[in-house]
Amino acid sequence: MGLWVGSAAGFALSAxxxxxxxxxxxxxxxxxxxxxxxxxxxxxxLLGVGALLTLLPRLRSGVNKARLALLLGCLxxxxxxxxxxxxxxxxxxxxxxxxxxAETDPARVEYNxxxxxxxxxxxxxxxxxxxxxxxGPFAETRGGRR
Numbered sequence: 001m002g003l004w005v006g007s008a009a010g011f012a013l014s015a016x017x018x019x020x021x022x023x024x025x026x027x028x029x030x031x032x033x034x035x036x037x038x039x040x041x042x043x044x045x046l047l048g049v050g051a052l053l054t055l056l057p058r059l060r061s062g063v064n065k066a067r068l069a070l071l072l073g074c075l076x077x078x079x080x081x082x083x084x085x086x087x088x089x090x091x092x093x094x095x096x097x098x099x100x101x102a103e104t105d106p107a108r109v110e111y112n113x114x115x116x117x118x119x120x121x122x123x124x125x126x127x128x129x130x131x132x133x134x135x136g137p138f139a140e141t142r143g144g145r146r
Contacts, residue, residue, distance in 0.1 A: 001051045001071070004044040005129040008122070011036055027097035034089075037122070041081050044125075048075045051132065061140040070131040077125035085121060089114040 015033055022029035052071055058064045092114050094107040101108035 001047070001074075001129050001132045004040075004047045004051075005126055005133060007040055008044070008126045008129075011040060026099050030098070037118075038086065041078055041086075041122070045075065045078050045082065048078060048129075058139065063135050063139040067132045067135050067139060070128045070135070074125045074128040074132065077121050077128070081118060081121055081125075085114060085118050089118060 018033055019026065019029040022032075048071065052068075052075065055064060055068055055071060059068060089111065092107070092111040094101060094111060098108055098111055103109075
């Protein structure tokens with residue numbers, strides 16, 4: 001979970017640098033950022049499954065049950081992004097660079113709606129992931145010890 005949350009935080013901190021490096025070519029910056037987010041989401045799914053497999057044998061603790069709920073929520077949001085939001089964003093992507101469309105153009109409005117939803121869902125998944133990590137030290141291990 002630390003790798004997943006850490007990589008997402010690293011991307012969030014570096015995204016403005018990506019856009020600054022591309023200057024006025026926001027389309028290329030957005031394409032690169034989108035590719036990175038897609039990769040992070042898919043790697044996050046694998047890391048989340050790994051976290052799930054390590055957590056399942058430790059479900060005697062109520063804290064670990066709470067961690068499981070948070071982890072399942074995190075995985076559910078990542079799956080929703082992969083199976084539903086990404087395809088919708090791809091479908092809504094207009095043929096020309098997004099910045100060439102007026103703010104009120106229906107194509108730009110539709111794409112921005114999915115882009116905003118993607119960011120919110122990803123942010124919510126990361127908050128749940130942080131919860132899994134933060135609760136870790138409070139969970140009992142085998143033999144009732146922490």
